[in-house]
Amino acid sequence: MKTYRITLLPGDGVGREIVPEAVRVLESLGKRRGRCFEFREALVGGAAIDRVGVPLPDETLTAALEADAVLLGAVGGPKWEGLEYAKRPERALLGLREKLGTFANLRPAVLFPMLKDASTLKPEVIEGLDIMVVRELTGGIYFGTPRGVERYEGGERGINTEIYTTPEIERIARIAFGLARKRRRLVTSVDKANVLEATELWRRVVTKVHAEFPDVELRHMYVDNCAMQLIRRPTQFDVIVTTNLFGDILSDEASMLTGSIGMLPSASLGGAVGLYEPIHGSAPDIAGQNIANPIATILSAAMMLRHSFELEDDAAAVERAVHRVLERGYRTPDILQPGMTKTGTREMGGLIADAIA
Ligand code: IPM
Ligand code: MG
Numbered sequence: 001m002k003t004y005r006i007t008l009l010p011g012d013g014v015g016r017e018i019v020p021e022a023v024r025v026l027e028s029l030g031k032r033r034g035r036c037f038e039f040r041e042a043l044v045g046g047a048a049i050d051r052v053g054v055p056l057p058d059e060t061l062t063a064a065l066e067a068d069a070v071l072l073g074a075v076g077g078p079k080w081e082g083l084e085y086a087k088r089p090e091r092a093l094l095g096l097r098e099k100l101g102t103f104a105n106l107r108p109a110v111l112f113p114m115l116k117d118a119s120t121l122k123p124e125v126i127e128g129l130d131i132m133v134v135r136e137l138t139g140g141i142y143f144g145t146p147r148g149v150e151r152y153e154g155g156e157r158g159i160n161t162e163i164y165t166t167p168e169i170e171r172i173a174r175i176a177f178g179l180a181r182k183r184r185r186l187v188t189s190v191d192k193a194n195v196l197e198a199t200e201l202w203r204r205v206v207t208k209v210h211a212e213f214p215d216v217e218l219r220h221m222y223v224d225n226c227a228m229q230l231i232r233r234p235t236q237f238d239v240i241v242t243t244n245l246f247g248d249i250l251s252d253e254a255s256m257l258t259g260s261i262g263m264l265p266s267a268s269l270g271g272a273v274g275l276y277e278p279i280h281g282s283a284p285d286i287a288g289q290n291i292a293n294p295i296a297t298i299l300s301a302a303m304m305l306r307h308s309f310e311l312e313d314d315a316a317a318v319e320r321a322v323h324r325v326l327e328r329g330y331r332t333p334d335i336l337q338p339g340m341t342k343t344g345t346r347e348m349g350g351l352i353a354d355a356i357a
Contacts, residue, residue: 003036004309007067011045013282014292015073021294021349022301028353029314045075045089055092061099069308070275074282097137101271104175105137107279109254114326118259118335126257131237133254134176135247137268139168142244162198169205176241177213183238185216190226190242260334262293265300267307274308276300290344293332295322298352321355
């Protein structure tokens with residue numbers, strides 16, 4: 001039997017509570033469907049800073065590179081906010097993405113029909129919502145140089161640089177068009193081509209790559225308009241492809257359409273090893289209280305089964321289990337509604353693990 005080696009990086013805050021729930025679900029799946037998962041845990045983020053002084057220790061990077069896939073919880077928290085930039089927990093995340101080379105970040109925003117009243121938007125606006133945000137993850141202003149804060153005659157100045165090269169745009173565009181082929185065949189490329197030259201190039205290159213995918217429709221949209229359209233009529237979108245920074249912002253926005261950021265998984269692909277994580281952060285305000293929603297992480301594990309292990313049926317089994325538990329009325333506090341059963345982190349994980357067929 002093939003052994004799937006998974007490196008777990010729970011990290012900080014609620015990460016330490018939700019990753020174990022995803023592990024339970026995978027173990028249940030393994031038992032019921034005859035899969036062998038091998039887990040290895042490593043330090044990342046604030047937890048790593050506290051133990052060994054750096055957010056991304058070499059051993060962690062090695063453990064990630066040696067694995068078949070990496071499941072990450074979240075990093076960061078108020079305890080480490082005062083640290084200098086290079087030593088912050090968030091650097092671990094950026095370092096991992098860079099070192100693993102995971103340039104394509106898939107963030108699906110799908111509405112679970114039974115949660116349509118949990119969204120702050122009207123049910124009729126979000127009915128049928130199924131968006132795939134494809135965020136470029138290893139380039140752009142997150143990594144561009146020059147960067148930093150320096151002194152000048154008038155005081156200090158902060159500098160960041162947005163850079164995109166043709167190959168970087170081409171490869172992310174191909175991922176987006178390829179995904180659209182398995183969906184509704186519509187790609188919306190989001191940029192700020194009217195102001196930023198780097199995204200003027202983005203638009204040009206995406207248009208060129210589109211010629212390889214004549215069966216997919218391509219639309220271009222400025223990021224400010226996209227932010228507005230996402231609220232106005234979100235169902236007009238199928239696949240959204242965009243830069244690192246715009247993708248960061250728009251994926252948070254898209255997540256709230258679904259009712260809770262606690263529901264959204266992600267997959268970071270295209271590199272040596274796939275990296276899977278919920279899109280929410282470490283949520284220090286609710287950490288340690290057994291109230292965090294583990295579903296985003298459990299759905300991230302499902303994405304891992306699909307994209308890294310090519311176990312489509314198993315991925316679908318996990319997703320069905322999530323559906324079933326929600327259908328039976330169980331809700332963590334972030335998605336709780338009148339008449340539903342309030343459920344803690346561990347209970348939710350256990351229910352989903354038990355619901356795997
Ligand atoms: C995300 C997060 C990260 C990002 C932070 C924590 C560095 O917001 O994954 O969306 O900006 O990419
Ligand atoms: Mg973000």
